[in-house]
Amino acid sequence: MSTAPLLIFAWGNPSRGDDALGPLLIERLQAMNLSGVDCLTDFQLQVEHALDLKGRRRVLFVDASLNAAAPFEFAPIQSARDASFTTHAMTPAAILQVYRDVEDSEPPASWLLGIRGERWALGDPPSEAALANLEQALRWTLQWIRD
Amino acid sequence: MSFELETADINPENLRRVAIDPVSRVEGHGKVTLLLDENNQVHQVRLHIVEFRGFERFIQGRPYWEVPVMVQRLCGICPVSHHLAASKAMDIVVGAAQLTPTAEKMRRLMHYGQILQSHALHFFHLSSPDLLFGFDSDVAKRNIVGIAAQYPEIAKKGILLRKFGQEVIRITAGKRVHGTGSIPGGVNKSLSKDERTELLKDAYTMVAWSREAVNIIKQLHQQNPALYDTFGAFRSSFMSLVAADGSLDLYHGALRARDADGKILFDQMDYQNYDQVITEEVKPWSYMKFPFFTALGPEAGWYKVGPLARVQNCDNIPTPLAEYERREFVAYAGGKPSHATLGYHWARMIEMLFAAETIKDLLHDDDLEGTDLVLSGERQKEGVGVIEAPRGTLFHHYRVGDNDLVTMANLIVSTTNNNQAMNTAVREVAKKYLNGREITEGLLNHIEVAIRAFDPCLSCATHALGQMPLEVSLIDAEGGVISRVSKDSDGLRRLT
Numbered sequence: 048m049s050t051a052p053l054l055i056f057a058w059g060n061p062s063r064g065d066d067a068l069g070p071l072l073i074e075r076l077q078a079m080n081l082s083g084v085d086c087l088t089d090f091q092l093q094v095e096h097a098l099d100l101k102g103r104r105r106v107l108f109v110d111a112s113l114n115a116a117a118p119f120e121f122a123p124i125q126s127a128r129d130a131s132f133t134t135h136a137m138t139p140a141a142i143l144q145v146y147r148d149v150e151d152s153e154p155p156a157s158w159l160l161g162i163r164g165e166r167w168a169l170g171d172p173p174s175e176a177a178l179a180n181l182e183q184a185l186r187w188t189l190q191w192i193r194d
Numbered sequence: 195m196s197f198e199l200e201t202a203d204i205n206p207e208n209l210r211r212v213a214i215d216p217v218s219r220v221e222g223h224g225k226v227t228l229l230l231d232e233n234n235q236v237h238q239v240r241l242h243i244v245e246f247r248g249f250e251r252f253i254q255g256r257p258y259w260e261v262p263v264m265v266q267r268l269c270g271i272c273p274v275s276h277h278l279a280a281s282k283a284m285d286i287v288v289g290a291a292q293l294t295p296t297a298e299k300m301r302r303l304m305h306y307g308q309i310l311q312s313h314a315l316h317f318f319h320l321s322s323p324d325l326l327f328g329f330d331s332d333v334a335k336r337n338i339v340g341i342a343a344q345y346p347e348i349a350k351k352g353i354l355l356r357k358f359g360q361e362v363i364r365i366t367a368g369k370r371v372h373g374t375g376s377i378p379g380g381v382n383k384s385l386s387k388d389e390r391t392e393l394l395k396d397a398y399t400m401v402a403w404s405r406e407a408v409n410i411i412k413q414l415h416q417q418n419p420a421l422y423d424t425f426g427a428f429r430s431s432f433m434s435l436v437a438a439d440g441s442l443d444l445y446h447g448a449l450r451a452r453d454a455d456g457k458i459l460f461d462q463m464d465y466q467n468y469d470q471v472i473t474e475e476v477k478p479w480s481y482m483k484f485p486f487f488t489a490l491g492p493e494a495g496w497y498k499v500g501p502l503a504r505v506q507n508c509d510n511i512p513t514p515l516a517e518y519e520r521r522e523f524v525a526y527a528g529g530k531p532s533h534a535t536l537g538y539h540w541a542r543m544i545e546m547l548f549a550a551e552t553i554k555d556l557l558h559d560d561d562l563e564g565t566d567l568v569l570s571g572e573r574q575k576e577g578v579g580v581i582e583a584p585r586g587t588l589f590h591h592y593r594v595g596d597n598d599l600v601t602m603a604n605l606i607v608s609t610t611n612n613n614q615a616m617n618t619a620v621r622e623v624a625k626k627y628l629n630g631r632e633i634t635e636g637l638l639n640h641i642e643v644a645i646r647a648f649d650p651c652l653s654c655a656t657h658a659l660g661q662m663p664l665e666v667s668l669i670d671a672e673g674g675v676i677s678r679v680s681k682d683s684d685g686l687r688r689l690t
Binding site: 090094095097098128141144145148149150151 | 319338339342343346349350353354356357371
């Protein structure tokens with residue numbers, strides 16, 4: 048199985064309200080069966096995800112965010128040796144740093160897309176506002192894929 | 195009954211309390227409390243489990259067929275073990291003690307995938323920082339990211355070994371976490387040719403890397419026997435499943451126990467009758483139960499489980515490379531049981547090699563593509579399922595009513611089986627390394643190193659309804675608090 052040049056990696060817990068935004072975006076993209084794009088999702092970012100970046104030209108990390116302005120924010124990210132490895136969930140910047148350490152090369156160009164969410168309670172469905180943000184984020188992502 | 199250093203021999207109010215809270219690089223939440231006098235002499239050491247979850251109660255009233263999926267929520271690290279142990283218990287309930295070849299081999303593949311990923315996670319992500327950098331090395335470096343920076347090849351292989359195990363789980367169980375592949379009486383899917391081919395591509399590499407991992411820990415052990423042979427060492431009985439021929443089998447078998455000298459205590463014991471040989475004790479300061487061999491009583495009957503127990507309890511390992519390593523391990527220990535707590539790491543890597551070899555062999559078996567997946571027979575009211583989970587022997591015991599709802603559930607998880615053993619290990623370390631010394635982070639990490647060697651899964655182990663920490667308030671007629679007394683794990687204390 049060949050490695051697609053683009054990777055979209057979203058994380059979040061589908062059972063926790065708007066935390067499902069990342070996995071929902073992946074669901075929508077997978078349904079489109081886009082060529083040249085791999086879509087991966089997990090509950091949290093962990094050290095092993097650094098190896099999913101290998102062979103990629105560009106990577107988009109996607110997460111729900113309480114801090115992002117609606118409907119979403121995006122920014123390029125650089126590798127950084129932060130302290131997130133001490134928690135259950137690493138940051139994308141720390142993942143890029145692990146890539147540099149184990150591959151001894153620069154990680155692929157990467158962006159972080161934060162989709163604005165409102166509520167994170169266990170068992171809650173995604174909020175209407177968050178789902179509206181998701182639609183706009185999806186359109187932006189399709190543009191990012193085409194660029 | 196109380197063990198040495200379990201309860202302070204003088205008034206705890208006169209002692210200084212040091213807490214390691216939370217214990218890090220283990221699954222779940224636990225803490226260690228130490229009570230020290232003014233000369234830093236240790237008077238009490240306890241490993242506490244600080245969360246209460248009560249799965250055994252809320253399984254009651256659920257339909258039996260839901261249980262193999264439900265119990266995976268016990269844990270994010272070893273859900274496959276609970277999935278399979280519950281399935282095995284429910285096999286008995288649906289009258290299908292013997293599965294079809296396809297179902298049994300699919301489950302075995304899933305289980306050995308779980309062993310591989312869990313052992314790789316533990317060794318490379320959680321323990322190798324202590325072992326490669328030193329117990330009191332720079333805390334900022336003592337983690338998997340530090341390993342990736344200094345030993346990138348080791349880190350990469352560790353990450354990929356775990357990833358392969360997760361891939362085996364995903365393909366056999368449907369998902370990497372909380373799959374649904376195993377059901378009462380069998381499985382709900384087999385492998386496709388493409389899936390077998392995909393996994394086989396990497397299977398031989400995983401065997402080679404697992405051998406390298408055994409060599410890493412073996413060399414560490416042999417280079418520093420003064421540390422590795424004695425750190426946290428204690429004598430105890432040990433127990434595991436073994437196959438009918440006495441060989442190592444992590445999916446199925448009968449119970450065998452040996453005393454500290456290796457003498458058989460019981461053998462080929464049908465685990466449906468586990469409650470005839472094991473009793474569970476509850477202590478007021480922990481949510482985790484303390485099991486012991488009934489015939490020996492709580493003082494002498496506690497035991498250890500897991501890799502160190504299994505590799506020494508079996509007569510042989512049925513794959514050639516792991517068997518070669520087992521013999522070397524036994525020879526190193528001089529033919530007698532090793533009770534070195536750090537020996538858990540060496541034994542764990544031998545098991546990882548066994549898992550990798552077993553996965554490779556299973557993937558060559560055409561039964562994995564079979565279509566005969568489920569059996570049923572005469573419905574039973576009760577079933578026990580036991581499996582050797584990554585951390586040790588795991589018991590699931592259920593009773594099911596005529597209306598198909600569970601009426602009783604009892605779980606003895608691997609970490610619970612090791613409860614007294616872990617407490618003993620940390621007390622041994624406290625006595626040797628902490629007594630009379632100024633406490634530093636590095637010294638406290640010695641305690642955590644001893645706990646980590648057992649790879650405890652504290653989330654899984656918190657099901658005993660012990661005595662809660664208690665607080666009593668005396669309130670006057672106006673609602674003012676006159677007096678508050680707390681009875682917690684350290685003894686009785688007046689708060690106001």
